[in-house]
Amino acid sequence: MSDLYKSMQVSASGMKAQGTRLRIISENIANADSVSQEPGGAPYRRKMVTFGNELNRELGVEKVVVKNIISDKSDFRREYLPGHPAADADGYILRPNVNSLIEMNDMREAQRSYEANLQAIQASKSMLQRTLEILQ
Template identity: 70%
Template sequence: MDLYKTLDISASGMRAQGTRLRVISENIANANSTGQTPGAEPYRRKMVTFTNELDRALDAELVKVKDVGVDKSEFNRRYNPGHPAADAEGYVLMPNVNSLLEMSDMREAQRSYEANLRVIQSSRAMLEQTIAILR
């Protein structure tokens, strides 16, 4: 039945977006995590990539997390000569996390999660109505 396939597809989307939300939360939590020694790298932003995977039993394409990689962009430098991780010039490497971008990504992931949840709720209601009709 196609409604069962719809439930599995939406559930896979919810799992993928849940992983994305966890990674975004980790990025936000570490937005100010610097190294502890001079020259040590600070926290590096993580990113989630997705892929489609064919589930042959369902004959459906499901969303899966392909990889949780790191953002290779440059670190920010902030002048703070009293910091333990300051270099000889007094600059500290700061994480490459942009809180505004993370909040935007979080909103997008939340909306995708909610859209998949609504599909599951609608499919469930259709299944319940079908069962009620068959009684």
């Protein structure tokens, strides 16, 4: 029975990590059109989540954790808008380095991983309930 409990804990850590990933993706999508209001100012910079594993000594299992939330160092997009308050001396503004298609793809992947972990928890719970029924 302890293995079923451990599998539920591992899956729960995966759900927590993917939940954080979904939050960061949502932030990226929400700020996809955010630009600076100062001439030559930097717009919103895309964020990404990196995962790592952490040994839970009490359970003796490796759990997934959010290792870092990092900024994407790719270049900002430039757009010619000479009348915009954030336009530089040449009339260009900087747009965020967020690509909505990539964010939507990442969101689907995080959602699938979250759901897979949820199904693993449900399967473990069902097996645990059946085991308890047999023991009674």
